[in-house]
């Protein structure tokens with residue numbers, strides 16, 4: 001039973017540097033150590049074999065991770081119809097709102113929600129619906145570059161990752177265990 005007295009926080013990890021999803025996963029690990037239940041809903045992300053999926057499975061039912069995206073949207077090798085991305089984002093939205101209202105999870109993570117908003121897959125009203133659905137004793141983390149001003153205003157914590165150096169600049173490709 002989640003204490004009704006707990007002060008739930010709204011945390012935002014944004015910016016163009018690497019580490020937003022990683023920071024959310026680190027917080028999840030910490031929360032799991034307290035015996036909490038965690039749920040991460042991933043927007044956009046699709047077919048890559050992300051290490052966090054198997055990693056989360058090691059915690060059994062206490063760490064739910066739902067990869068709800070259809071894959072990269074309008075970049076890389078995206079050749080899916082627009083409608084497929086929209087339906088995936090709408091399904092992710094419903095799952096997220098349902099999870100926040102479900103009462104099972106202490107910490108809920110909306111991974112890449114900012115990117116879904118920035119690219120128009122979800123609307124500002126959708127994001128506001130998520131914020132309104134959060135009970136006051138549940139922690140919510142929203143990640144993704146391009147956090148909108150209204151979200152920054154409402155958040156209790158906002159960290160902007162700033163790129164100083166990235167292996168990509170040397171032509172080094174994404175590495176398993178580090179990038180996915």
Ligand code: ATP
Nearest residue numbers: 016017018019020021022023163166168174179180
């Ligand atoms: P991570 O999931 O590694 O914490 P992130 O959530 O901060 O990264 P995203 O915008 O979600 O960043 O990008 C995900 C992927 O893009 C990761 O593989 C990450 O290494 C890579 N990436 C992130 N920032 C940069 C950057 N500044 N230049 C090149 N690649 C990047």
Ligand code: MG
Nearest residue numbers: 020021112143
């Ligand atoms: Mg990310």
